[in-house]
Amino acid sequence: MIKITPEELKTITKYIHDICGIHLDASKKYLLETRLSAIAEENGCGNYQELYLKAKRDARKTIEKQIIDAISTNETLFFRDTGPFELLQHKILPELIDARTPRSALMKTPIRIWSAASSTGQEIYSISIVLKELLGDTSKYSIKLLGTDISESAVTQASTGKYNKFEIERGLARDKLTKYFTMTGGFWKIKDEIRAMVNFRKLNLMLPFSGLGKFDIVFCRNVAIYFTLEDRKKLFNKIADTLEPDGYLIIGSTESLTGICPRFVPKRHLRSIFYQLK
């Protein structure tokens, strides 16, 4: 494994912050070495300074993508932490449908949900399973589900909707597994009816959100924890702009918006919290 020098540590952590917003301090030296060493070697670089320069010069951004994939954490599960999904099913969706159902039976009820750091898709697919379970026949609704992530390979895996036994077994009840997935070639694949409900695209949360539109519900869980306080403030301010005035924001169960975005007020339902605009 190639060792990182203190100067390189500064250069690389600043570079990583610039390309994806993830803030790493000097204590993450070992993490950087374990995750970036192979990328350096693969690209014929003997040290991290070389890797940095090569990545900056690379017009196709191949190395940049490799670094983002290596640094961004993809650890996620179906129905990770049941709280938000129970909140969605028992509180938010019924309220939202009440508020959004048009007077005319000819018009469809719009439901727009965004999973801002969708990783390999488990969260947004869990949301679509909740929708399917709650609504049954979805033809009366105009459902738009969007999953975005900084990592291109995560977006690709999310789009294929294929998971191995380790990725799937925890969190997902057996009945839901057999109802919404099919076993093919040793992998569990999400069924087309669920897959078709969701769109995925690559998005850097640090950059302006262009062409995203407005959402009724935004999930932004366990991603801002990797950002600096300043970047968090900017992020949640931009999220507030994408949310409908009566929309809902769900953040990670150990996250807080106190001192981060005064535009949101926390509301408690049973054992979970959600946020709405003031």
Added chain:
Amino acid sequence: MTMSILVADDDPVIRRLFEKRLQDAGYTVKVAVDGIEAAGYLDRSHFDVIITDLVMPGDIGGIELLQIAKERDVLTEVIVITAHSSIDTAVAAMKKGASDYLEKPVNFDELFFRLDKIAQLRSLVRNADDLRNAMDVTESSAAQTIQDLEIAAAGFQLKLDRIDDILRKSSLSDYERIDKALQVINE
């Protein structure tokens, strides 16, 4: 932790050999005369590893037993035993989720080596599970604390906003403003 192993083979000599060698090596062993009996055992007990002959009389051969075992518990590891002539079938079994295959006659050193690998893998998986469980406990306890703080902070913010409003009211005298602000604080 001792691994429990189910052996399915219709040859009584091989069955006895497996039973003895595996027991001597410290494993908990159950033997079945064919796939049907093995499937019956799977109904009643859990096994960490299944070692099965690919070709057995009756409706349940090695491949079928593999599928039944994986349906019961995806984490059960299956090693298939095959004659040299049927390597293709063994590869097909691997594609269906078998963790390994061994050729006849079985080399026990090789088998023990594979079992050690499986034991190591299982211990890593268990370790990861333990860590995740510990993380879940820490996380849910932290989440409750953070929720309480979040709601409390929002409540204080609301009070501060009201006090701010009161203190800016030019229609009130200084005393009235202080009095009303104190009322909000003491609510």
